[in-house]
Amino acid sequence: MILPFTKMHGCGNDFVVVNAFTTLRDWQPAPAQAAFLLDRHFGVGGDQLLVLYPSKNADARMAIFNADGSEVEMCGNGIRCCALYLKQHGIVAKDEQVIDTLAGLIKPTVLDGLVRVNMGVPVLDAVSVPVKGFEGYVINAPPPLVSSPYSLPPMCCVSMGNPHAVFFVDDIDAVPLREIGPLLETHPIFPLRTNVEFAQVSSRSQIRMRVWERGSGITLACGTGACGTVVAGCMAGKLDSSVTVVLDGGELSIDWDGDGQPVWMTGPATNVFDGTVTLNEL
Numbered sequence: 001m002i003l004p005f006t007k008m009h010g011c012g013n014d015f016v017v018v019n020a021f022t023t024l025r026d027w028q029p030a031p032a033q034a035a036f037l038l039d040r041h042f043g044v045g046g047d048q049l050l051v052l053y054p055s056k057n058a059d060a061r062m063a064i065f066n067a068d069g070s071e072v073e074m075c076g077n078g079i080r081c082c083a084l085y086l087k088q089h090g091i092v093a094k095d096e097q098v099i100d101t102l103a104g105l106i107k108p109t110v111l112d113g114l115v116r117v118n119m120g121v122p123v124l125d126a127v128s129v130p131v132k133g134f135e136g137y138v139i140n141a142p143p144p145l146v147s148s149p150y151s152l153p154p155m156c157c158v159s160m161g162n163p164h165a166v167f168f169v170d171d172i173d174a175v176p177l178r179e180i181g182p183l184l185e186t187h188p189i190f191p192l193r194t195n196v197e198f199a200q201v202s203s204r205s206q207i208r209m210r211v212w213e214r215g216s217g218i219t220l221a222c223g224t225g226a227c228g229t230v231v232a233g234c235m236a237g238k239l240d241s242s243v244t245v246v247l248d249g250g251e252l253s254i255d256w257d258g259d260g261q262p263v264w265m266t267g268p269a270t271n272v273f274d275g276t277v278t279l280n281e282l
Helices: 031-038 076-088 177-185 223-235
Strands: 002-010 013-019 048-053 060-066 099-101 104-110 115-118 138-141 155-159 163-168 195-203 206-213 217-219 242-247 250-256 263-267 270-278
Touching (some): 031 048, 031 060, 076 099
Parallel strands (some): 060 099
Antiparallel strands (some): 002 270, 048 060, 104 115, 195 206, 242 250, 250 263
């Protein structure tokens, strides 16, 4: 079939966005189809496939697929792109939207050049994140054992609708992310696997962060990861409530007023191009 799509990115975290409001309402991409679309050599290329469906209890439903075909709960950079797409294509006329995800109802607001998102209240309880072998908050906890000469610092675990393991380091450039990221993602203490973030604190209001995303590998940015890392930094006493997160692909502004409060993320969303691709039965 001929599949229309839009290529978008948020801070370099790039997506193939598909509108399933009309003829594609029943389309559920097979793992091989997602892998083909996201392949940077033979397909369109991207970190994740985002499919927008109608929703009975929201303005739209966003389904998120990784290059390995797995469907995941939430994507912070992706939801900003989808909010902009819905507004620009006349699917949702209002600036304040409600988008249904596997992580629940998320509420983005389209601003001039930016999108601000209520990302919900972070989950901090170990059982719910989930992370095995811990109870209560996992803050400055012993890291899991992995086969690497790199010495891991203490670990913080947070869920922003999807699990994150956060490590604060003195020198982020010294982290062998490509080597250690997959070891941590698939470690047995993370029953749903995990996203992995390394962060270097520049000041109480700014950090630099790099990410290994569950199912996708190294990406230039991760919105839920930025939120989870700021929450972890606040809980560990390293950060104030408003933080600029400097990612490899850009910057995000994260605000959190503390335990029990929602995290707010503000950042860009960018259209790259529109196109069509022949999607054979894979």
